Amino acid sequence: MGSYIPGTEREQKEMLAETGFDSMEELFRHIPEEVKINGELKIPSGMTELEVREKMRRIAGRNRVFSVCFRGAGAYRHFIPSVVKSVISKENFLTAYTPYQAEISQGILQSIFEYQTMICELTGMDASNASVYDGASAVAESIAMCCERKRKKALVSGAVNPYILETVKTYCSGSGTELVIIPEKDGVTDRKALEDMIDEMTACVCVQHPNYYGNMEEAGTIGEIAHGVGAKYIMSVNPISLGVVKTPGEYGADIAVGDGQPLGLSLAFGGPYLGFMACVSKMTRKLPGRIVGQTVDKNGKTGYVLTLQAREQHIRREKASSNVCSNQALCALAAGVYLSAVGSGGLKNIAVQCMSKAHYMAKLLEEAGCTIENKGSFFHEFVTVSDMPAEKILADLEAEGILGGYPLDEYRVLWCCTEMNRKEDMDRAAHIVRRCGKC
């Protein structure tokens, strides 16, 4: 059995005696007998480190790692520089609590301040929080930021990632926010439908850009429609795309959110990831969760603190803007290191490579007999439809060690390319798809 308790039996006895107890059991004597566990827990015996390691390795070995991956749909395989892991493994970062004690937490606080700056730089917004759970919960929280007494209706595009939509539904069902889904047309938000649906009761309009299918939305126009009735405009964006794509700020968004996973976080079977949230300055005090601000100490030295805490649950309780307490701080640190490592030029290069490779792959798949559904411009994801069952295409790819795109239905597949997809792998994958169509 393993244990992390330093106290020996002898020390336990000493401490019990000094404290006035005869036994460990006596420490729990005041607990009613009828609620105590009778006997032992029904879980296995503890193990040594060697045994645990072998057992976990065996379990991990039942997973299959694909060396080539064309699957995205909300989780993206990107290159992660070695410095990222090195920094987030430092135990002073890894094992610290939320930086309540600012005097001994300047490192974490400064790293969050830097992260907030980078998120504002990426999105063209004025203020960022210190992170929330992930991209989907960030969208849900951003809708709550927009609701007012007279505006309780949220219009959300049907072309956002299904997880975002489902998460927003759950949050809205709790808060009593009316959620209306804007239909999609030709793979993008139906602008005409939006114009018909929007009214003075609308709190916000939310789109994903590029959207679930990789398509570029009419992001500027949709923002104008939202602002036309005094509603807020929320954009959910892929942070990598911001290396080349217009910022939410340039499109006129009031709030920019997204999942920071592409910024140095591994796929990890879905988490931990990172939700980023940024907004225009007049909405700053509506942001949920932690925010770090710059200030000075008693001697005038620059320092950082958790700030604007009057919004938060530990002060405001039931009147708080959100219940968020723990966030994804270490993931935000990873994103900060990642962005520092790649730099402005690097991020742009990665974004261009994602987009270029997706277009190359789309062309290959078209030649292999698939039809590309995307009508206009797309970023690093696109949808194919063909008369070959998606299941068959994906099984053939899997047999060759390739994780193909994500099946949307029987015949449609959502593909993704990043800087990780080499030309030769794309050629090989397309060849397999072509062969699949011929048999």
Place this chain on the structure above:
Amino acid sequence: MLVFERGREGRGLSLIPACDVELVMPEKSDKRKRALHLPELSESELCRHYTDLAKECYGVNDGFYPLGSCTMKYNPKINEDMAALPEFTEIHPLQPEHTVQGCLEVMKTAEEYLCEITGMKRMTFQPAAGAHGEFTGLLLIKAYHDSRGDKKRTKIIIPDSAHGTNPASAVMAGYSVVSIPSGEDGCVDLEKLREAAGDDVAGLMLTNPNTVGLFDKNILEITKIIHECGGQCYYDGANLNAVMGMVRPGDMGFDVIHLNLHKTFSTPHGGGGPGSGPVGCKEHLAEFLPSILVERGEKLSFVKPRNSIGEIKSFYGNFLIVVRALTYLMTLGREGVPQVSGNAVLNANYMMHKLKDCYTIAYDGVCMHEFVMSLSDLKKKSGVSAMDIAKGLLDNGIHPPTMYFPLIVDEALMVEPTETESKETLDEVIAVFKKLYKTAERDAGELHAAPVHTPVTRLDEVGAARHPVLKYEFSK
């Protein structure tokens, strides 16, 4: 120095080969025009920057970390190694089921162990943190009442000693909050609870042991009162470290719980996250659980609960945190789990006993894994506040206890030593606490001025909130 102030234009790392296909750019109308300022650094500068920052942080290996209600126990190294296995980190969440059997095994085994420890039937790992779990659990309660056509229940009862997340979560789930005052012993006032219980009550949220560190011995009566009025009982697992392996929330009468894997189950706090807040429930609530559950069969598979409340985030939760917690549980096993709570309670009682002659203990008696001191008397006598003592601890290389919580105790310091501290450490810390008390009596000014041995002294928080500077401004 900020990362933006380091480096020079043109520096950088060599990371990605040149693009091997024809370049495609967004159309002009969608192309970024705004300048993008990100750091331009060499790898060595980058590493030095973060090493500098790391020096100005305080982790669990820097020293004693008795942050009440946060369970800052040691974070085992093997947990990190297991969470870094490529067969976990390189797995796409939407891979075919037969290629992720290992991940499903982790989730299923963790569910089985944790359900056994808590007395629950099923568990979801989707909630990313404790507060996220609270929100989820309350939605389960709501779905349960709704499914029975019972729509009149609009209130959640929460003791005034509860964590701030409880009332905030209740409001997010669409409930109004009935705050009930604690009794003189710090526990639930049964009379007040009976008065509040009625057919408009959806449920009760409770931490047991509570936030003053006491096990509420009336727990069976409390859950009975709620059940008799038709409500559900929610257990906030923040303090499970005190009782795991000894008592199960399920046996106390709770219907739904959340755990904090980042507290009780030794996963690191990461400077504020990622955590993991799995929600467990009894059979009658299981059909409402969010997202997916893992079922055993010929192979492991995902199954959607029949009347699921839906998703509360993307995918299946903070999976790598679950890997760490499972590694911890495999290490401890059935013998190790109760030893954790036993030693956590012993350490807290030992510290409380040794400090009692000096500091005022808010609620005397046998405490569980933590205890609360009130510095109210000291403040009256000397002008030294809980904050001042906390800052004095910083100068002695000790992380302060939780300050000014719970709200029902004036000038509160909430001390949770955890089971992973040795007697020597406790003795040293006790000596420091006593020394600071003497200092307070002798020279209050010294503690008002503390800390002086930290990278910065006390910071102007009022100024920070009044004139928020939330990002670095690049020169135009």
